[in-house]
Amino acid sequence: MQATTHSQQNPMSIIAQDMREVDQVIAQRLDSGVPLVGQVSRYIIAAGGKRLRPALLLLICGALDFKGTQRFNLAAVVEFIHTATLLHDDVVDDSSLRRGNATANETFGNPASVLVGDFLYSRAFQMMVDAQSMRIMEVLADATNIIAEGEVMQLMNMHNAALDEAGYLQVIRSKTAKLFEASSRVGAILAGVNSELEEACADYGQALGTAFQVIDDVLDYTGDATVMGKNLGDDLREGKTTLPLIAAMQRGSERECEQIRIAIETGNVAMIEQVVSIVKTTGALDVARQAAAQEAQRAMAAAKLLPNNPYTDCLIQLASQLLVRQS
Secondary structure, eight states, X not given: OOOOOSOOOOTTGGGHHHHHHHHHHHHHHTOOSSHHHHXXXXXXXXXXXXXXXXXXXXXXXXXXXXXXXXXXXXXXXXXXXXXXXXXXXXXXXXXXXXXXXXXXXXXXXXXXXXXXXHHHHHHHHHHHHHTOOHHHHHHHHHHHHHHHHHHXXXXXXXXXXXOOHHHHHHHHIIXXXXXXXXXXXXXXXXXXXXXXXXHHXXXXXXXXXXXXXXXXXXXXHHSOHHHHTSXXXXXXXXXXXXXXXXXXXXXXXXXXXXXXXXHHHHXXXXXXXXXXXXXXXXXXXXXXXXXXXXXXXXXXXXXXXXXXXXXXXXXXXXXXXXXXXXX
């Protein structure tokens, strides 16, 4: 059932009303008798972001013609899980800027960020029960566990210049792509489709999430800080060995490889200009973009197995737009 393009619209416009419904659920479920919980939660959620994970769940539901209200609850669940990971990530990474705003840990302190992250995880699990589906609980519980493992893997590999592409992909498929995959799979489960279609949805989410993270890592060396809403060179400061650096070390001279190795192992942001120059001259950015393009193509191929309708067109368009992403 191959999709054809009905219109070249913003992929998110088709679910604009659905997203408003999700925002209402989020606002209701952030309510807490402890004022600081609501204050920190609202701060980070109000900071915006692309809301890609709940959007994916809604687009999959639309493509598979599921119109039940449980989609709003579960879209809010995946946003809460994602927000909890951001709160914890920013503490671990000692980040000061996200989406152009001061991070929650910068504003409220590390203890509040960690504890409110815990609140969002536990609230998400309370909300999962509302779906009354052991299968959905299993998918989201497994995803949350794998995300945590991915975060630990990333922590273990901080300042590890020996990390290879396979190790890098294992980290991002666990830490980032897993929630994209779970969001897509939950949409398919809600729609009650067969296992083949469910796997196509999950494959789409995993491929899209992987492409999204690879492009994110490229933008850390090429993006505009004012557009990106984060400090450029943050990955280097944190000692993250991302695909642009791995490719540069594979393709660079012995001296260039040594410079990148030192920069990763020391997290020396004073070396950012040297590193960016090496990453660009070795063609490492093209290697990383090509890897993202392959994942985006895999996502589009999976989406074309879904019924042919405007929602499926939007899923395909979402994947194709990743290749020109600038923020």
